[in-house]
Amino acid sequence: MSLSDQPRQRLKHTLLERLVHYYHFLSDRLEQGNGETVTSTEIAALVNMDDTLVRKDLAAVGVRGLPRVGFKAAEVVSAIRELLAFDHKTRAIIIGMGRLGGAFASYAGFARYGLEVCGLFDSDPIKVGLMSGGLVVLPINRLPLVVGGKGVGIAMLTVPPEAAQEVADLAVSAGIKAIWNFASTNVTVPEGVCVRHEHIAVGLAELSYNLRCLDLASGLREAAQSPENLLQNS
Amino acid sequence: MSLSDQPRQRLKHTLLERLVHYYHFLSDRLEQGNGETVTSTEIAALVNMDDTLVRKDLAAVGVRGLPRVGFKAAEVVSAIRELLAFDHKTRAIIIGMGRLGGAFASYAGFARYGLEVCGLFDSDPIKVGLMSGGLVVLPINRLPLVVGGKGVGIAMLTVPPEAAQEVADLAVSAGIKAIWNFASTNVTVPEGVCVRHEHIAVGLAELSYNLRCLDLASGLREAAQSPENLLQNS
DNA sequence: TAGATTGTTAATCGATTAACAATC
DNA sequence: TAGATTGTTAATCGATTAACAATC
Secondary structure (H helix, E strand, O other): OOHHHOOOOOOOOOHHHHHHHHHHHHHHHHHOOOOOEEOHHHHHHHHOOOHHHHHHHHHHHOOOOEOOOEEEHHHHHHHHHHHOOOOOOEEEEEEOOOHHHHHHHOOHHHHHHOEEEEEEEEOOOOOOOOEEOOEEEEEHHHHHHHHHHHOOOEEEEOOOHHHHHHHHHHHHHOOOOEEEEOOOOOOOOOOOOEEEEOOHHHHHHHHHHHHHHHHHHHHHHHHHHOOHHHHHHO | OOHHHOOOOOOOOOHHHHHHHHHHHHHHHHHOOOOOEEOHHHHHHHHOOOHHHHHHHHHHHOOOOEOOOEEEHHHHHHHHHHHOOOOOOEEEEEEOOOHHHHHHHOOHHHHHHOEEEEEEEEOOOOOOOOEEOOEEEEEHHHHHHHHHHHOOOEEEEOOOHHHHHHHHHHHHHOOOOEEEEOOOOOOOOOOOOEEEEOOHHHHHHHHHHHHHHHHHHHHHHHHHHOOHHHHHHO
């Protein structure tokens, strides 16, 4: 039952991940101008999954296809946009103006998903007052004002791990309802607030895991091609 | 059956996510010096999940607890380190020296998970030659040499979406077996190579989704407290 | 000892897949 | 019409939870 005993296990994606995947695939496709319609089989091939699941997902999103034709790509794209609220503007602040915070502050791609960064904060007086992505970095104590005044929903945490919990508490007490944590540590929040931990280690662990599976698989393949290798290795 | 019909649905975490969560919780706890041992119930409270699942997870990782006592935190931590290969050095290169690439290049935290960045690349001649995190940015055409020479497993893609596929192809043809894609677009890879899409939109979608659930829940609570509101709204 | 907590078996639940009739 | 593809129902599979005996 241990992980290492089952190297073939296929890592599953969540519904949200699949939807985002479809979304990018189809909007890229539309941009390139090839294919107004798309079949569930085509989408399924993309992620190497069952076409029935794609149809189920699209049904959950609320789009209907046409037998013999497939789905209208544009319709799927806009239904997902709608469902994931990419059309609806969501305001966020960034706390911690290190390199990652700076990269986020000046990242133009957020707009594509309806995210608007409307406040930058840092506790370091040296950073306060600097400009980044068109905004001035403010001292942490100005946080409640900005959050209250602008109806900010999300606080992005790009601070060192030691500071994460403290800063999260501050954000919550200022009225923030969603913490998007990019620090490599957990933060806990009271009931009624949601957190997403964007641990870099998860991605790395998944890749290492998959790499190991690949190694095992290719090892087996090679061994099968030349059986004497098995003896040499054992 | 649609998503919006079931706002209460609790978003599930994958095993890998849970393990990383336990890992951070317990290593933080050990650092702070409070608690050599930990019970499955304590860990479960952290993520608001069933304690049986925690025990199952820990069993899968290969650690055994003691009735009436719990698990030795240090043992759990090192078992997870082992399983997720955080002890084992993994080499990576970063392609695309924009702000995000730069942030990654000089991020010291990767070492904690055994990740060593050993090559930086950019196609822009202006960026080539610059230093970042102790490494010199190289032109893309030097990629095969570095990958082959140093046994690099992972290529981190921090390029604009338009360039992602092309760069991924290049990395694969140079012998890369794992693509860690931070561009907001999908890339496809041949059989035998693995990809992880680190779409920022997934995190945002999850938070928006949770925020909406919270709104609905608090809306219902308030409505229950003062039933006349229901009438006003409808 | 009594009681808390583990590990495990059985039951449930939900998500994925298979099968197939409906339909353009 | 024939055939491809959808939408849906039923079957399977796996993951989570409940129950409880084992044990320190």
